[in-house]
Amino acid sequence: MSLPHAILTALLERPSSGLELTRRFDKSIGYFWSATHQQIYRELGRLEREGLIRSLPTEKPARGRRKEYEVLSAGGEELARWAAEPQDPRTVRDPLLLRLRAAAVVGGVGLEEELSRHLELHRAQLAEYEAIERRDFPPVPDRPREDRLRHIVLRAGIELETFWTTWLTEALDELARPAGEAGAPS
Numbered sequence: 001m002s003l004p005h006a007i008l009t010a011l012l013e014r015p016s017s018g019l020e021l022t023r024r025f026d027k028s029i030g031y032f033w034s035a036t037h038q039q040i041y042r043e044l045g046r047l048e049r050e051g052l053i054r055s056l057p058t059e060k061p062a063r064g065r066r067k068e069y070e071v072l073s074a075g076g077e078e079l080a081r082w083a084a085e086p087q088d089p090r091t092v093r094d095p096l097l098l099r100l101r102a103a104a105v106v107g108g109v110g111l112e113e114e115l116s117r118h119l120e121l122h123r124a125q126l127a128e129y130e131a132i133e134r135r136d137f138p139p140v141p142d143r144p145r146e147d148r149l150r151h152i153v154l155r156a157g158i159e160l161e162t163f164w165t166t167w168l169t170e171a172l173d174e175l176a177r178p179a180g181e182a183g184a185p186s
Contacts, residue, residue, distance in 0.1 A: 003043050004052075006033045008071055008079040011053060017066035018044055031129075031157055044069060052078055100171075112175055119168040126161035129154060 006029050010021055021044070022037045035043075047053045052075030055067040068122070096118060103111055136152045137143075 003033070003035050003039060005079060005082050006035070007040065007043055007047060008052065008075050010058055010072045011078065012070055012079065015056060015070040017068045021069075032153070032171060037144060039153060047075065050131055051075075067155060068142075115168055115172050117177070119172065121167060122161050122164040126158065126165060129158045133158065 006025075008169070010016065010024055010029055015026075018026060018037075018041050022040050025035060025040060044053070049054065051070045051072060053071050055069055058068070069171065096114075099114075100108070100111070133151070133154055137147070143151070153169065
């Protein structure tokens with residue numbers, strides 16, 4: 001996924017100013033595609049120059065007003081093209097996994113504390129996702145396709161956080177076992 005496509009998606013859901021867009025990123029799309037506020041503002045300018053979005057007309061003077069953006073037909077076409085193209089899964093690039101591999105070579109002082117910290121962070125994220133699911137996706141028959149797609153994305157986040165909490169718990173249990181003691185079967 002790319003930042004321009006994330007921005008086009010958000011703007012198609014609701015035209016927004018750059019500030020509103022960065023806040024929405026912090027509360028939704030940012031859960032699975034992060035971007036700094038500077039990156040978002042830079043990309044808005046580029047998308048506007050390329051004719052994919054435009055700032056909405058306003059009666060207020062240009063100085064000191066927030067520009068609100070909407071997606072033009074070319075932007076919608078680009079997003080539809082991108083959404084339909086095949087893309088292979090990406091390799092997981094998590095610094096924690098690399099740090100564990102490095103610790104196997106150079107020793108791992110403080111590893112358990114770091115794994116415990118990560119476990120608490122993932123538990124908190126899981127709880128947040130589950131709260132969003134209870135709030136935004138109560139069991140409803142015949143839910144519209146758009147809502148089902150949004151729920152599928154949220155379920156992916158829940159499943160990923162469930163994986164991390166399970167894996168980190170197992171890793172901590174493994175490291176707590178004395179050397180030479182057999183671990184749990186896989």
